Structures are given as structure tokens and as C-alpha cells.
Amino acid sequence: MKLHLVDATFELFRAYYSRPPRRAPDGRPVNAVQGIVDSMLSLLREPDVTHIGAATDYVIESWRNDLFPGYKSSAGMDPDLLAQFRDAERALEALGIAVWPMVADEADDGIAAAIEQFGSDPRIEQIVICSVDKDLGQLVAGDRIVLRDRMRQITYDEAGIIGKFGVEPGSIPDYLALVGDSSDGFPGLPGWGAKSASAVLARWKHLEGIPASALDWEVPLRNASRLAATLDQQRAEALLYRRLAILNRDADISRTPTLDSLEWHGVPRAEFVALCDELGFDTVRERVHRWAD
Numbered sequence: 001m002k003l004h005l006v007d008a009t010f011e012l013f014r015a016y017y018s019r020p021p022r023r024a025p026d027g028r029p030v031n032a033v034q035g036i037v038d039s040m041l042s043l044l045r046e047p048d049v050t051h052i053g054a055a056t057d058y059v060i061e062s063w064r065n066d067l068f069p070g071y072k073s074s075a076g077m078d079p080d081l082l083a084q085f086r087d088a089e090r091a092l093e094a095l096g097i098a099v100w101p102m103v104a105d106e107a108d109d110g111i112a113a114a115i116e117q118f119g120s121d122p123r124i125e126q127i128v129i130c131s132v133d134k135d136l137g138q139l140v141a142g143d144r145i146v147l148r149d150r151m152r153q154i155t156y157d158e159a160g161i162i163g164k165f166g167v168e169p170g171s172i173p174d175y176l177a178l179v180g181d182s183s184d185g186f187p188g189l190p191g192w193g194a195k196s197a198s199a200v201l202a203r204w205k206h207l208e209g210i211p212a213s214a215l216d217w218e219v220p221l222r223n224a225s226r227l228a229a230t231l232d233q234q235r236a237e238a239l240l241y242r243r244l245a246i247l248n249r250d251a252d253i254s255r256t257p258t259l260d261s262l263e264w265h266g267v268p269r270a271e272f273v274a275l276c277d278e279l280g281f282d283t284v285r286e287r288v289h290r291w292a293d
Helices: 008-018 031-044 063-067 085-094 107-118 134-139 158-165 169-179 194-204 224-233 235-245 269-279
Strands: 002-007 051-057 098-102 126-130 145-149 154-156
Touching: 002 008, 002 031, 002 107, 008 031, 008 051, 008 085, 008 107, 031 051, 031 085, 051 085, 051 107, 063 235, 085 098, 085 269, 098 107, 107 134, 134 145, 134 158, 134 169, 145 158, 154 158, 158 169, 169 194, 169 235, 224 235
Parallel strands: 002 051, 002 126, 051 098, 126 145
Antiparallel strands: 145 154
């Protein structure tokens, strides 16, 4: 079997910014909710989708905001998008999908915890992470745990991650610490870019392994001395940024204690029809290919 793990927050953001505004009969915004429903119905039609879980950021903020005040938050977020998170989770549940609404952690942490909890089950042939979030690249392993860009229909196995970032999956947090991650709100180190970070980490793997002197790097970079000086002066910041990028494999996903609880049995008819009526999704129910009853 394959286990599909969905970054539902990513799906919600993508749907919100790619679809025209839409309101439910009571006036609340629902364009992103309909987008995620359409996306999941498309995914559920694929013949190898038998076990599936989706993680969301219920409140956006996480423990990372306590470590770094500049980390991403709900401040400045479009209220019409923020208002749709709970309805999106309800919609996923109405589709019969197991949902992990993260409160202290982020959606990516929920996915990491699912891999930690279920990944060793011998019944699983492959785990497919449905997202394009760079953070999730650290979870990829061989061709058994892969990252799938559903829009572009590209799947990244371990070789694909190395080809895209120039480093192994285990070095992704170190890579992000150096180059920064604008989507998460931390800047990286001045002067360090994708080329220099991938070149140095391909050789030394982690921040602790990078020699203090550029003369010992064994990597041909013209500005190596300046980069080494920056890393030496801002090592504490780099270690903090890496801490922000490392996913929490102990996030709480206790509502699904077993792999069997992730098996998809079809869409619960009464619950889904009621949600469609509430949100004004008159034609969406016609797309359901398999009802649970």
C-alpha cells in the first residue's frame, strides 16, 4: 500500500490565491475550502490512494514563534483566508480523510510525526508527501518516502532532492539555515546563497562539520573566506534557524493511533451533503466517485 500525507495548509493557500472569491449562503468566504475539496476529490480518484492523512496549521503560530519573533504568523494574513481554516478541516473530515489540526506545531510537523509513527509499518510500500514545501524535503528517504508536486506532476525521491537542492535530505535544515526561508520568515546568513550552501554542505553535511577556516573547506568558492567569517560570527543565528527548520517528529497526532485508522472508506454521504448545503457547494457532491455507504 501507499500512504499519502497531505499538507492541507499548502493546499488551502494555493486554492485561495488561485480561485475567484466565493461566499457561502451566510456570507462567509469559501473559495479556498471549495478548492481544497476539489483537489482532494481529484487525489482520492487515484487508484493507489487507500490510506491518507492531512495536516493543517490550526492557529498558524507555533512554538517557533517563541524562539524567533520574526517567524511567520497570522499577522497581516488576509482575514478571508484565515477565516477558512476551520471550514477546510471540517471539509476534509466530511470527505472521510483523517485530519491532524496542529495547534502547538505546524502542518509539516504533523506529517513528520505521521512518518515517525507509521513509517516502519512493513505494509507500506511508499509514503507520498503531497506538498512542495522545502522543509518537507528533509523527510525524503530513498524512493520509499517521496515528495510529490501534484500541480506539476513531479515526484522527488532522494536523488531528486539532491538534484534540486544539491544536498541530501538530512542536510535540508542546515541548507535553509544558511540561505533562509522567506515563507517561514527567517533570513539565513548574509552572502550565503543556494550555490554556496549546497557546495559546502554537499561536502560537510551539517553546520557543525563545516571547518572554521575556508582553507579547509575543500570547496572552490571565490568568496569562501567571507562566507566562513560570516558563519563564524553568526553561528548562533545559523543554529537557531536550523532549529526552526527541523520538523518535530513528536507532534501530536494521537487522534489516529493506528495505520488502519488512515484507511479511506469513501465519502460519508450525510455529513458531506450537509456541508455542501451549508457552504453552497451545489455541484461539488456530483464529483464524489465513492460514498462510504
